Amino acid sequence: MANRSILILDDDAAVGQTIQWIAESLGFEAEFVIRPEEFFQRLDRMCPDIITIDLVMPELDGVEIMRLLAERKCRAKIVISSGMGSRVLEAAQRSALEHGLSILGVISKPISKEALHLLVGDGSECDQLPWIEEQSAYGEVFEITRQDLQNALDRHEFILAYQPKIECRSGLTVGFEALVRWKHPDRGIVMPNDFIPLAENAGLIDPLTEQIFEQSLEWFSQSFPQSNPKLSLNISAKSLVDIQMADNLSALCQRFQIDTERVVLELTETSAMVDPILSLDLLTRLRVKGFHLSIDDFGTGFSSMVQLVRLPFSEIKVDRSFVMQAPHSSESRSVIKSIVELGHSLGLLVTAEGVENLKTLDYLNSLGCDLAQGYFIARPMPGEAACNWVEQRKQGISA
Ligand code: C2E
Ligand code: CA
Numbered sequence: 001m002a003n004r005s006i007l008i009l010d011d012d013a014a015v016g017q018t019i020q021w022i023a024e025s026l027g028f029e030a031e032f033v034i035r036p037e038e039f040f041q042r043l044d045r046m047c048p049d050i051i052t053i054d055l056v057m058p059e060l061d062g063v064e065i066m067r068l069l070a071e072r073k074c075r076a077k078i079v080i081s082s083g084m085g086s087r088v089l090e091a092a093q094r095s096a097l098e099h100g101l102s103i104l105g106v107i108s109k110p111i112s113k114e115a116l117h118l119l120v121g122d123g124s125e126c127d128q129l130p131w132i133e134e135q136s137a138y139g140e141v142f143e144i145t146r147q148d149l150q151n152a153l154d155r156h157e158f159i160l161a162y163q164p165k166i167e168c169r170s171g172l173t174v175g176f177e178a179l180v181r182w183k184h185p186d187r188g189i190v191m192p193n194d195f196i197p198l199a200e201n202a203g204l205i206d207p208l209t210e211q212i213f214e215q216s217l218e219w220f221s222q223s224f225p226q227s228n229p230k231l232s233l234n235i236s237a238k239s240l241v242d243i244q245m246a247d248n249l250s251a252l253c254q255r256f257q258i259d260t261e262r263v264v265l266e267l268t269e270t271s272a273m274v275d276p277i278l279s280l281d282l283l284t285r286l287r288v289k290g291f292h293l294s295i296d297d298f299g300t301g302f303s304s305m306v307q308l309v310r311l312p313f314s315e316i317k318v319d320r321s322f323v324m325q326a327p328h329s330s331e332s333r334s335v336i337k338s339i340v341e342l343g344h345s346l347g348l349l350v351t352a353e354g355v356e357n358l359k360t361l362d363y364l365n366s367l368g369c370d371l372a373q374g375y376f377i378a379r380p381m382p383g384e385a386a387c388n389w390v391e392q393r394k395q396g397i398s399a
């Protein structure tokens with residue numbers, strides 16, 4: 001298997017060269033460039049696994065470069081480097097995450113081999129993603145029309161990946177979150193952020209949700225017919241307009257013989273609910289019927305404290321932007337700690353998502369956070385792989 005590659009952008013040639021040597025000594029294929037123009041040309045040719053970007057540069061600065069990378073839907077992992085203070089580095093990291101980039105972390109100059117190693121690992125390490133995540137890292141951006149989505153629904157091109165949730169304390173598997181993907185006949189796997197907002201605006205979110213629920217409940221009933229684990233499903237706030245939804249969903253659970261207590265409905269953008277009173281009624285009805293409700297992405301502008309108090313939630317999910325930054329950011333750790341305390345004081349389960357390393361898991365455990373989900377535990381995977389994962393983990397834990 002080929003070694004992993006790093007592309008380095010730093011306006012100071014001496015620094016760029018040093019990072020290249022360090023990266024090569026870690027087993028990476030590494031190249032460095034000093035000008036943004038050259039960087040984007042090299043990017044297209046090289047398709048690196050990792051990019052390191054200097055924050056302060058005379059032409060385009062690092063923040064601007066990351067904005068352009070986000071526009072290109074770049075999926076390489078990014079390391080931000082700079083001699084600036086940690087708060088500036090953290091703000092840059094946050095901005096990149098909010099643009100949807102995948103950030104490995106920040107690194108202060110002068111860069112040491114140990115620090116880079118800690119962030120990027122070894123160049124020869126197998127870092128292959130399961131097939132479900134496979135897609136061109138530099139796939140061209142393509143327009144999706146309403147008709148494309150309608151066709152995809154008619155042809156049943158939407159599939160599901162399942163990401164395990166574990167109990168922090170024991171490591172036991174307690175559930176899965178179903179995450180939709182579009183298996184496009186020409187484009188490969190298309191990720192939900194690229195089509196869910198469009199489905200919402202095109203009035204197709206309800207039929208899409210229906211297909212997702214049916215498919216995932218069927219998988220769940222066949223794979224885990226007993227009383228453990230739970231299945232988490234995402235619901236768009238825009239869907240909370242049909243008072244019949246609670247009955248339809250209960251009927252679906254009955255059809256697959258799944259106790260509603262085993263289904264968690266995750267809601268994002270609670271502040272964007274179309275009709276606040278109707279959604280309160282609807283969510284209360286769902287809760288009365290036994291479903292659990294989870295407030296997703298908590299701590300972001302979309303999931304507010306007002307909604308937390310007003311609606312009958314049973315779980316809080318700490319937004320992954322805080323969790324992913326926990327190892328580097330004391331501010332993020334403070335936010336997580338407060339959310340865990342808030343959740344527990346309201347009698348809710350707290351889940352942290354975006355757990356990418358052991359350090360974060362240990363930290364969550366020390367706070368008494370209940371559940372964890374993230375790439376460190378497992379990536380979202382096809383149904384069959386998820387079942388195998390549970391079996392292997394059981395053996396691992398009991399061994
Ligand atoms: P979400 O509900 O917050 O889902 C978690 C996202 O975090 C997933 O992205 C998951 O792959 C990703 N993730 C999990 N662990 C880690 C980690 O350790 N590091 C990083 N960097 N990311 C991690 P995905 O699958 O791309 O989904 C994005 C969003 O699309 C979801 O965010 C959710 O809002 C929406 N979505 C996904 N499936 C559905 C669905 O069936 N219905 C609706 N309405 N929305 C969905
Ligand atoms: Ca979710």
Ligand code: CA
Binds near residue numbers: 296297317319353
């Ligand atoms: Ca979330």
